[in-house]
Amino acid sequence: MALTYVRRIGCWIALVLLLGCLIPVHAMQTSSGISGTVLEKETGMPVPGALALVADPKISAVTDKEGKFSLSLPPGIYELKVSFIGFRTIKQAVEVQSGMLPLTLGLETEEIGLDQVEVLSTGYQQIPKERATGSFAFLDQDLVDRRVSTSVLDRLEDVTPGLIFNRAGAINDPISIRGRSTLFGNTLPLIVIDNLPYEGPIENINPNDVASITVLKDAAAASIWGAQAGNGVIVITTKSGKFNQPIQVSLQSNLTMVEQQDLFYQPLMDVGDFIQQERNLFNSGFYNARITNAARLPVSPVVETLLAAREGRITEEEANARLNQFANQDSRGELSSYYFRPQFKQQNAVQVSGGGEKYRFNFSAGLDSNQEDIVGNDNRRITVNARQDWRLWDGKLDITTGIALVKSDRRVRTSLPNLYPYEKLTDGQGNPVPVVGLLNSRFVESTRDSELLDWRFIPLDEINRRNEKTTGMDWRANLGLSYKLIEGLTAQVQYQFWNNQNTFRNLESLDLYAVRHQINSFTQIDSEGNLSFPIPRASRLNQQLSNALSHNLRASLAYRLSRExxxxxxxxGW
Incomplete structure (x- = not known):
């Protein structure tokens, strides 16, 4: 009995040992899966670090420095997904049978750039944000399009640290980067469009054509662009088409209304206090030299009133009554009623883009029409932009061409008068009345019965009477060639021609005070009292023409070596 029991246990042990030896042999005989290699499709170079993924069952592997990976899978049909930053993701159905399935996959470069990495442009090269040195601000297309506006500068406001808008400065000094770096020189930052300097006004750039903006703000900008970057650099990259993309058409139209200026928003000295200060200055003799000046310089209505009382032409009671009336008047009310209005900014744009395997394009056109805040004044802009790219010789040669045309015009029909705080534009019945012009009121009244032209300045009579027009034509053409000499080494040549023509035309009639003042000022009187007019008693034309152009040529060699x-x-380059 004991012997039989021992024999049974021995048999069981022998069976277990036999199964243990057979199982590994069976496993090796049934091992299956995918053994793949990931390469760059264009160059055939291995892609280390690419992710190979099978969703069901969820299993993944990362390629080694030779681009190889291995996935152990039972026989069956799977969807294999291979992805890497800067390349298009591949999805491929594979059938795994017994043994390892050899597979070679080619990744195509993602032409729209590194979507997973924020890439900025220095004007010479595009680099990931984390590799950029120095201080900069980067705006992608989402940030650029965040605000509706016809101006690129408006799109930069509130989203660009270090960019200062000089609201109270000169019209030719709208912005500065990290403060002012010069006292008397050019204060504007350098503008770079599609890697080449742009010397025209930044207002000519249509924000709908902009893909991204990089603002370089410190010494790193000077290390790239030299002394001309002393005020900072604004690098603008315009939109381009995409390879292997169907034709896309984009239409955009918007209308923006800006409420009328509130002239009472800014706190100012009370009119009564202002008049009291003028009274104190008059009593101290501050205006005496101006009153007696042979050039008949103008003085305010308050000073004229005080002078009339001092000379006995009016009584003290009449003077006080006038001063009290002035104290109850505020010129801002009538300026708001007759001159200011809401602004309307209308923007229309159309864009067509697309591309094939070797060619891509982007064509766009825009029409902006703006009603300004002063009655009768408006401006408009027409923009046309065309960019085309070719990729030839198996991707070794890239050719880029571009042309941008901007036609702008601005009309001024009304100019805003400069009034004393208490001056009125109308009388009690709403009729236009004269205000202080370039000469004092005493002398102007003495010429009323002469043969001179009317020397009074009546602002309301001049609304919509001006005929001032500024027209600009700005265009630039670009040509770029890029050739891959060897792996990692690329030669580039870029050329840009820019031309800007501006015409200013101002036809002023006798309806305008400035014209009558000039004619009267040069009128001569002979010994017999007869008048002669060296300046004809007619309209005057002021016309200015300007033409600027530039050529930019750059040749460079760029080398890039990437290892793990x-x-x-x-x-x-040069």
């Missing part, structure tokens, strides 16, 4: 987690970049 390391990257070497070198750039040189």
């Amino acid at each position: 987690n390391h990257e070497l970049n070198a750039l040189g």
